[in-house]
Amino acid sequence: MASYLDDQSQLQIDFDIPSSHAGQNPTSYNSGQAATDSNNGDGSYVPRPKRIACAVCRRRKLKCDGRKPSCGTCSRLGHECTYDEARKKSGPKRGYVKQLEARLAQVETLLKTQEPSTTAAPNQEQTFSISMPNEPSGAGLHVMGSSLHNSINSMSPVEGQQVTELPTSFKPEGVDATSSFGWDMISLGLEEPFPAREVIEELNQIYFEKIHAFMPVIHRPRYMATMNFAPTSRPPACLQYIVWAHAAAVSEKYSNLHALFYQRARKYAELDQMKGLGETILSLAHCQTWLLIGCYEYKMMFFPRAWLSAGSASRLAVMLGLHRLDGEGLEVKQCLPPARDWTETEERRRVFWMTFCVDRYASIGTGWPTCIDERDILTNLPASEEAFTNGKMEQTARLSDVLTGEDLSTLSPFASVAFVSCLLGRNLTHLHRPEPQDNDNDLNGVFWQRHRSHDNILLHFALSMPSHLRLPAGMGDANVLFCNLAVHTSTICLHQAAIFKAEKNRMPEQIILESKRRCIVAADQISSIMKMVSSMDMSKMNPFISFCVYVAARVFVQYLKFRPDDTAARSSLQFVFVVLDALKNQNPLTESFLCQLEVDIEGTPFQDIRLPSAGQQTRRSFFAGHTYGEVIHIFP
Structure with missing residues (x-):
């Protein structure tokens, strides 16, 4: 079945049926022919017994x-x-033949209604034509393709849904591979063919080379192996399309296709939700789909949709029990069967922790509460990429143990990202979920005790970080890079909250000065890290890196408002603008942060660092009121 799609391109369709056989039952004809052939031979012909x-x-x-x-x-x-002596009943399911006959009758009716208009108006042929590579051109084939496609659309799983198709002349090359659109595809409920096989293979390769580097939630060998299975045994169409959308978004060759793939991914994900009672979506693949959709939407600045998609991924992960894979608790409803092996369990862990990370990123960017409660997690942190790819069992620590300073040496790069994402989420609840006994005007109150506890965790991790998570040794790993940036970002967020509370309650000046010092040191570290990796491929970096750079830039802006003549700070802020300009080419989310920074420096003595242009003015009006980076919970 591996070459199924390739074999479909060799199909030859013949609509000229000889009149002598018109209306004749094909089955009776074939059986009669077989009987004639057997009579022409030896009279002692004995049929060969059937073997099982x-x-x-x-x-x-x-x-x-x-x-x-x-x-x-x-x-x-x-x-x-x-x-097995008891032979299973073969053949199609009951009613399948009648369903095919009804479809063919509908196609024949559409053919009869289209033939006169085709001959009368040949200049309209382009509207109905479907590109058929390696096939002879002919009006009959074009109309057949159009009519068959229309008949499929009329039987859409969602009643009354209309699917708008682009004219053939405007469809991107490689997408309308009609030769691969067989009955197996129709049985999956697809309304259009998949891209050509070569395009699929290239997009999958791009995804695992670039996107998988910072979002390792799919087991590459198993996923690539399933692509050679029959269409019904491959990953869901929605997952395949969102994988291709991510790959196309970072590929110059296929950059014009990522929006189309994203739309189809959402369409099929939503159609799967509406099947039956919704039980179709109870799978790891659909959780991966909504996770990737949410990340794509944040990257493309579809913020309202991204928030909902991230919530769908979080809720689905909890519904599947991915948050309690390694713990014992009260028995609850199990929606997933037990994992077949350690590799499948590890894939489930990774999906959960990436969902956890995106849940934290979404809340940090908006100030809204998180979906996943840290106290409910009974799933160990993810293992190393090598162990995951090779299926080699590896023991990992729990998040609660790492927070107490234990097992730091066992952290994999992806596990370290999950850990620092947890710290970012704690900063959010620290400021936005006050308790009655906080007493933020008292240094011995609960608020300041919590502040010192979070700060101690950050300092201990920064000092005790294992060598494989440090820079520049781990510079080639996207997750190591993000981990180091996120640690300093979390430090800035924590101490910005401390500065706000200390100034509000008129606390001793030394507290404010110490927090400001910690912020400027962390911002300088972020700037130094970005200088270190400035020559790397930006498409392999986590899209939320731009948020870390933006947080550092805000610190420089605040510092320069009091010391506008500090040349080192001006130079650092100017470099940050250069970094954000470079990131926005591969990461449109950066545009939002750039807009906010331009507003922040407007009217200041150092606004000449970034002189506004016509394009920047247009961008400001576009992002007005829709800026992801305008986070009052971090910079009160």
Whole structure:
């Protein structure tokens, strides 16, 4: 079945049926022909007895010679050979043939209604034509393709849904591969063909080379292996399309396709939700789909949709029990069957922790509460990428243990990202979820005790970080890079909250000065890290890196408002603008942060660092009121 799509391109369609056979039953014709052939031979013709393949050959789809007690294949390979004497009923399901006949009748009716208009108005042929590579051109084939497509649309899973198709001349190359759109695709409920096989392979390769580097939630060998299975055994169409959307977004060759792939991914994800009672979405693949959709939407600045998609991924992860894979608790409803092996369990862990991270990023950018409660997590942190890819079992620590300073040496790069995302989320609840006994005007109150506890965790992690998570040793790993940036970002967020509370309650000046010092040191570290990696491929970096750079820029802006003549700070802020300009080419989310920074420096003595242009003025009006980076919870 691996070459199924390739074999479809060799199909030849013949609509000229000889009149002598018109209306004749094909089955009776074939059986009559077989009888004639048998009578032409020897009168002693004896039909060959039917053989039943053994269970092993049947399962592995091998040719079986039917020998008993052990066939030739099993004898050669040393397998236990068994025969199932009770033959299963073969053939299509009941009603399937009638359904096909009804579809064909509908297609024939559409053909009859289209033929006169085709001959009368040949200049309208382009509207109905579907590109058929390696096939002879002909009006009959074009109309057949259009009518078949229209008949499929009329039987859409969602009643009354209308699907707008682009004219053939405007469809991107490689997408309208009609030769791969067979009955197997129709049975999946697809309304358009997949891209050409070469395009699919190239997009998958791009995804695992670039996107997987910072979002390792799909097991590459198993995913690529399923792409060679029958269409019904491959990953859901929604997951395939969002994988291609991410890949196309960072590819110059396919950059014009990512929006189309994203729209189709959302369409099929929503259609799956509406099937039956919604039980179709209870799968790890659909959780991966909504996770990738949410990340794509944040990257493309579809903020309202991104918030809802991230919430869908979080709720689905909890519904699937991904937050309690390694813990014992009260028995709750299990929606997923037990994992087949450690690799599948690890993939579930990774999906959960990436969902956890995106949940934190979304809340940090808006100030709204998180969906996943840290106290409910009973899933260990993810293992190393090498162990995950090779299926080699690796013991990992729990988040609660790492927060107390234990097992830091066992943290993988992806686990470190989950850990610092947890710290970012704690900063949010620290400021936005006050308790009655906080007493933020008292240095010994609960608020300041919590502040010192969070600060101690950050300092301990920064000092005790294992060597494989440090820079520049781990500079080639996107997750190591983001971990180091996020640690300093979390430090800035924590101490900005401290400055706000200290100034509000007129606390000792030394507290304010110490927090300001910590902020400027952390911002300088972020600037130094970005200088270190400025020559790297930006498309392989986590899109939320731009948020870390933006936080550092806000610190420089605040510092320069009091010391506008500090050349080092001016130079750092100017470099940050250069970094954000470079990031926005691969990461449109950066545009939002750039707009906010331009507003922040407007009217200041150092606004000449970034002189406004016509394009910047247009961008400001576009982002007015829709800026992701305008975070009052971080910079009160």
